[in-house]
Amino acid sequence: MGSRQHVAMTGNEAVAHAMRQINPDVVAAYPITPQTDIVQFFSQFVADGMVKTEFVTVESEHSAMSATIGAAASGARAMTATSSQGLALMWEMLHIASGYRLPIVMPVVNRTLSGPINIHCDHSDTMGALTTGWIQLYSESAQEAYDNMIQAVRIAEHPDVQLPVMVCQDGFITSHGIESLEVLSDEEVAQFVGEYKPVYSVLDVDNPVTVGPLVLPDYLFEMKFQQAKAMEASRRVILEVGKEYARLTGREYGFLEGYKLEDAERVIVVLSSTAGTTRAVVDELRRKGEKVGLLKPRVIRPFPANELREALSQATAVAILDRAETFSTQGGPLFCEIRAAFYDAPTRPLMRNYIFGLGGRDVGTAQIESVFADLAADLARGSVKTPVSYLDVRE
C-alpha cells in the first residue's frame, strides 16, 4: 500500500500485515489456534505474489522452528509464529535459536498450556519461555502488536544484539478482536526495517563458517556470557529503535507504559490486553478522586528492573497481576521478579499478587475494581493480608 491508512483489523491480521510489509526471506510455520490466522493470511500473501518469501509448510512446530533456524543460519530474515502447545513443542529449538544468536522474529498469540486442554488466553506459554534467551515484547492491542513486529526486526538484527524476539499478544481477546489501527505504507516499513545484513551466513561461500558445532566446558560458558551481554545491550537498542519509530509514527515505545502514575498511591501492574481494562477502571476511579494508576510493562526480557522501580517510586500499594502460575506457591513470574527488583530499593510499597484469567477466564472492570479496593484495605491496615491470591476463582 502506498500510503498510511487507518484500517480495521484483528490482532492476527495486523501481525500478518506487518509480516507482508517486512517481506521476510523465509517463513516456516504450522497452524495452531489462536495463531492460525497469522499464517493463513500470510500464506495468502505468498499465493498472491505479494511477498518474495519462501513459505515452508512443516509438519510440526518443532520443525517450524528448526526450519526457521536453518534459514536464519543461511543469512535469511526468517520468521515463524505460534501459540501455546506449539511454543512448548519448539522448546529445545528456542534455546538453539538464541544460543546460535539468530535474529528470528516470532509472533506468539498467548494461549494457555494444556492440560486440561483449553484454547483461550493466559500467559503460561510465554512465561514458561522466560529462560530461553529470547527478548519478549507484550502488546496490549492490535496497534501495539503491529508496531512491535516492525520494531522487533530492528532490535533482533542489531549487531550488538543478534537475539530472537517474541512479539506477544493475547489470544482471541486481541488476536481475534477487530480494532482500528494505523498502518504504515509498505515503503515506510521497508525503509525502517532496511536490508538485512547477516553477521554470518552458511551460504556465504567466500567466508565459510560452521554453525552448531559441539562446544565443551572450555568455551560454552563464555558463549552464554556473550548472550547475557547481548541481552544487556538490547536495553539500549530497544530504546533507540523505539525513539526512531516514534519519529516515524508519533507512537513511542519503551520498556513500560505508565498511566496516571504521577501521584498514584495504588497501582496495578499488568501486561497486554488487561491493561486496557485497567485503564478504564483507573479513569472511573480518578473521576471519584481516587489516586490510582496503571503500569504496563512492554518488555519482560530483558527485565526492566530499574525502570519498574522508578515508575513505582511514588506508589504506596502495588498489585501485580500475573496471567500465569509458577506453582512455587510464592506467586506468579512477574510478581517474583518485580519484588526482587525492590529488594535494594530505599522504600518499598506494599506489594501483592493476583493470579488471574487462567484458561481465558474473563477479567472485567468489576474484578479490577476489587483489586484496587483490596489495595485500599491493605493501606488502611498498613500491611498485606494475602500476598498471593486468585482473582475471581471459586475457591
Place this chain on the structure above:
Amino acid sequence: MTELKSAKDIPIGGIIPAPGNSRSYRTGEWRSQRPVWIPEGCVHCLICWVYCPDNAIEVEDGKMKGIDYSHCKGCGICVRECPRKEKALRLEREA
C-alpha cells in the same frame, strides 16, 4: 593446551569462522580403549582406512602406516572390520 580466549575474543553463537580446523582439535584425548597395529600381520587391504569415522588411519603410498592417536576416539571399528582379526589390529584398554 592452547591458551583459552575470553568471551569478547571469540565469535558469537559457537560459530567457527575458520574452516578446516578440526585437525587441531585433539579428540584422541577422549579415548578409553586404543587399537594397536601389528605391522607384521597386516595385509594393507585398507579396510580400516575406509571404515574409520575419524580419518585416524595413517596411510602412505597405498600402505597402512599407523594410527593417529591424536584423533582416534577408540571406537574399535577398525578392529572389528579388519579381515585379519587379531593378527593385524588389536584393541587394548587405555591405562
